[in-house]
Amino acid sequence: MNSILVIAEQRRGELMPSSLECIGAAVELKSSNNSTVIVAIIAANASEFVSQLSLEGVDEVITIVSPVAHFQADFSEAAALSLINDRQPSLVLAPHSVDAWGYIPALATTGNYGIASDVFAIRYEDGNLIATRAAYAEKLHQELEFPSYATTVLTVRGNTFKVIEQSGNPVVSDFAAPAVDLRTKHIEYIEPEGGGEVDITQAELMLSIGRGIAEEDNVEQFAELADNMGFTLGCSRPIADNGWLPKYRQVGQSGKTVANCQVYIAMGISGSVQHMAGMKHVANIIAVNTDPEASIFSIARYGVVADIFDIAEELETHFE
Amino acid sequence: MCKVAIRPQACILDELQQHVLESKDIYGAAALYPKLVQYYGSNSNAVLMLERLFASRQRYRRILAAAQFTPLEVMSWLVRDNETLCLNKLAMNLATPLPILSKLMVRAPIERQLRLARHPTMSTELLARLPMQHPEIHHALCRNPNTGIAQLRQLAQNVSLVEAQCLALNPHADGELLINLWQRFDDPFLHANLATNGQLPASLRGLTLTSDSPLIRRKTAANPSLTKAQQHLLLADTQYTVRAAMVRYASIRSDHREVDEHHRVRRVYARCAGLDTATLAHLSKDRDAWVRRWVARNPSTGSVVLKALALDSEPQVRRGITRNDVTSLSLLEQLSQDRDAWVRAGVAYRSDISISIIERLSHDTSDDVLAGLASNLHCPQLLLQRLSQHTSADVRRAVINNSVTSSEILMNLVEDPYGFNRAQLCINPRLPERALWHLLDDPEAQVRFNVVTRLSGLE
Numbered sequence: 001m002n003s004i005l006v007i008a009e010q011r012r013g014e015l016m017p018s019s020l021e022c023i024g025a026a027v028e029l030k031s032s033n034n035s036t037v038i039v040a041i042i043a044a045n046a047s048e049f050v051s052q053l054s055l056e057g058v059d060e061v062i063t064i065v066s067p068v069a070h071f072q073a074d075f076s077e078a079a080a081l082s083l084i085n086d087r088q089p090s091l092v093l094a095p096h097s098v099d100a101w102g103y104i105p106a107l108a109t110t111g112n113y114g115i116a117s118d119v120f121a122i123r124y125e126d127g128n129l130i131a132t133r134a135a136y137a138e139k140l141h142q143e144l145e146f147p148s149y150a151t152t153v154l155t156v157r158g159n160t161f162k163v164i165e166q167s168g169n170p171v172v173s174d175f176a177a178p179a180v181d182l183r184t185k186h187i188e189y190i191e192p193e194g195g196g197e198v199d200i201t202q203a204e205l206m207l208s209i210g211r212g213i214a215e216e217d218n219v220e221q222f223a224e225l226a227d228n229m230g231f232t233l234g235c236s237r238p239i240a241d242n243g244w245l246p247k248y249r250q251v252g253q254s255g256k257t258v259a260n261c262q263v264y265i266a267m268g269i270s271g272s273v274q275h276m277a278g279m280k281h282v283a284n285i286i287a288v289n290t291d292p293e294a295s296i297f298s299i300a301r302y303g304v305v306a307d308i309f310d311i312a313e314e315l316e317t318h319f320e
Numbered sequence: 321m322c323k324v325a326i327r328p329q330a331c332i333l334d335e336l337q338q339h340v341l342e343s344k345d346i347y348g349a350a351a352l353y354p355k356l357v358q359y360y361g362s363n364s365n366a367v368l369m370l371e372r373l374f375a376s377r378q379r380y381r382r383i384l385a386a387a388q389f390t391p392l393e394v395m396s397w398l399v400r401d402n403e404t405l406c407l408n409k410l411a412m413n414l415a416t417p418l419p420i421l422s423k424l425m426v427r428a429p430i431e432r433q434l435r436l437a438r439h440p441t442m443s444t445e446l447l448a449r450l451p452m453q454h455p456e457i458h459h460a461l462c463r464n465p466n467t468g469i470a471q472l473r474q475l476a477q478n479v480s481l482v483e484a485q486c487l488a489l490n491p492h493a494d495g496e497l498l499i500n501l502w503q504r505f506d507d508p509f510l511h512a513n514l515a516t517n518g519q520l521p522a523s524l525r526g527l528t529l530t531s532d533s534p535l536i537r538r539k540t541a542a543n544p545s546l547t548k549a550q551q552h553l554l555l556a557d558t559q560y561t562v563r564a565a566m567v568r569y570a571s572i573r574s575d576h577r578e579v580d581e582h583h584r585v586r587r588v589y590a591r592c593a594g595l596d597t598a599t600l601a602h603l604s605k606d607r608d609a610w611v612r613r614w615v616a617r618n619p620s621t622g623s624v625v626l627k628a629l630a631l632d633s634e635p636q637v638r639r640g641i642t643r644n645d646v647t648s649l650s651l652l653e654q655l656s657q658d659r660d661a662w663v664r665a666g667v668a669y670r671s672d673i674s675i676s677i678i679e680r681l682s683h684d685t686s687d688d689v690l691a692g693l694a695s696n697l698h699c700p701q702l703l704l705q706r707l708s709q710h711t712s713a714d715v716r717r718a719v720i721n722n723s724v725t726s727s728e729i730l731m732n733l734v735e736d737p738y739g740f741n742r743a744q745l746c747i748n749p750r751l752p753e754r755a756l757w758h759l760l761d762d763p764e765a766q767v768r769f770n771v772v773t774r775l776s777g778l779e
Binding site for chain 2: 216217
């Protein structure tokens with residue numbers, strides 16, 4: 001029987017939410033491919049994650065005990081390779097994360113597996129796996145097939161698959177990974193400077209400002225507005241380029257993708273292709289611009305043709 | 321390519337023309353077109369060949385009609401096009417100038433007339449020629465700030481509530497028209513819009529000042545025709561939103577708002593120009609961090625208060641000091657060693673910092689700080705050289721946009737992997753001609769357009 005293997009991730013003793021999304025993707029696929037879903041966790045304390053991974057639709061949870069407390073690429077690669085050889089899954093899913101990229105490419109090369117990164121849609125058509133990913137800085141989506149591979153490894157983009165809420169009752173087993181020469185060791189975690197205080201990729205409510213705000217002091221006005229509204233402040237490239245807001249608040253191709261955003265208010269942003277690459281997926285985009293032909297309106301759910309300062313003043317009075 | 325070291329403009333233009341025609345590069349052709357018209361004349365073979373390229377595909381003409389960078393000369397050619405979509409795109413293009421809009425009026429179908437009615441560059445005279453009876457054009461004319469008073473009066477005879485709200489804000493609406501709207505519509509939002517209009521007659525302004533609706537009183541605060549007594553009345557309003565609006569718009573000194581019970585009022589007050597030292601000192605100790613942030617940015621804040629605020633626990637307050645023009649060099653020196661990178665970045669962007677501060681900040685690891693240094697006019701070439709190799713495209717772009725960056729450093733950036741950086745590079749006047757020729761085949765349209773614009777302007 002076909003199987004789909006999910007390699008879950010933990011960091012500092014916490015299961016990474018992206019692992020649960022990978023499980024969601026696997027369970028979504030299992031019926032269309034008549035597969036079983038196997039979830040493996042590699043950690044020094046692997047058994048502690050079993051209950052969190054025992055979700056509805058998961059058939060087996062495999063614990064692989066790591067000799068080290070933190071992620072180690074050589075061990076992860078060897079353990080995953082050995083497990084794939086043992087279980088022969090047709091599909092392996094892992095989060096599109098810095099850890100996965102420490103070993104997944106090497107794993108795919110060593111095992112001669114198909115591979116695609118940053119995948120945000122997966123389906124089977126006539127039994128053939130099709131993975132969708134973005135190309136050319138999100139300007140187009142490409143669909144990939146892997147016809148000549150018995151096993152394909154995909155790293156899955158965060159916030160694209162639903163997490164399963166219900167618990168399940170999978171079989172739990174151990175798997176002994178082969179001994180391997182560990183060529184690196186973990187020294188310490190260093191928090192990113194500056195950007196540590198706000199991660200716009202995780203923000204659900206965003207208020208972003210663009211060239212329309214005209215002056216640096218006006219940035220403060222909109223920062224205050226965002227604060228009053230409980231929104232996270234973001235910006236387009238010209239604002240960050242002027243040094244008016246930190247780079248970590250920049251949305252777009254040269255900035256960040258607001259992956260988790262539910263409501264995005266774009267004020268004074270005309271909507272360059274580069275900016276829209278970072279936010280066009282948001283379900284509720286509210287655009288405010290004096291130019292009725294601004295590109296941003298083509299992707300907005302609600303459009304307001306008005307002066308951003310007038311709208312800001314009205315919003316201020318509505319949020320205590 | 322011509323083999324002479326200093327080539328005459330004709331030689332450059334011919335070579336560029338040959339290149340854009342061979343590569344069918346419409347962006348380059350659009351940039352070159354005005355120069356060829358100027359140099360050879362509009363009926364010359366060189367110009368006609370570019371026109372043939374534009375005409376070869378509808379898609380080319382539509383792209384150029386919609387682009388805000390399209391030169392006037394190309395628009396003048398495009399306006400002769402027979403295709404409706406192309407002409408509509410020209411009518412929607414915010415960069416389309418009045419002479420072209422005027423030509424677009426000729427035999428324009430309703431769809432194009434509607435776009436012209438919305439266009440902010442349309443003159444009062446052209447707008448007056450549009451058919452007001454069409455509902456959407458009627459609506460667009462009510463919104464257009466260039467619609468003249470005579471037409472506004474005609475429009476007002478048959479307006480919906482939403483259109484009346486637009487008319488109430490129109491800068492050309494006169495007192496008679498505003499009274500008419502006030503009397504016909506008993507709507508608080510319309511009355512709020514009317515309250516802001518400086519043309520509102522005094523009799524109605526008296527009503528808005530004493531309205532039961534805080535919204536209408538707040539909007540009245542924005543009316544530029546308020547007397548001093550009326551401003552004082554609103555400054556003493558029971559609603560903080562009204563007081564805050566009046567502090568924002570007041571032409572008089574709104575004294576003693578530093579003790580206003582509501583932080584929103586104090587925040588607006590802390591932004592005001594010309595506050596005295598004692599008031600700012602009082603506000604600098606406010607428990608609300610936003611008030612202190614505004615004091616830190618206020619150019620009237622004295623050095624003693626700024627020095628005290630430099631020890632504020634809120635990083636954004638310290639950041640505000642770095643962006644205040646009156647902050648002393650010694651205080652900037654102190655803040656260049658702040659534990660918060662965003663505060664240090666505020667210093668890095670200052671054009672008046674000493675070379676010793678630049679030297680200290682050059683060892684920083686924050687991209688914001690390094691981008692600030694890279695854009696600083698006093699940044700030494702050696703440091704610019706190092707920053708031009710930074711992994712962050714933002715830092716490299718700051719080097720590219722710096723007007724003092726040397727030609728040698730710019731030359732090393734012609735292969736920058738980020739397309740927008742190369743587009744910016746082409747407009748830096750220090751980029752040597754040979755680099756421009758190198759970029760002529762760049763995959764990014766914006767780069768090619770900028771390159772041809774620069775090269776075709778060389779003497």
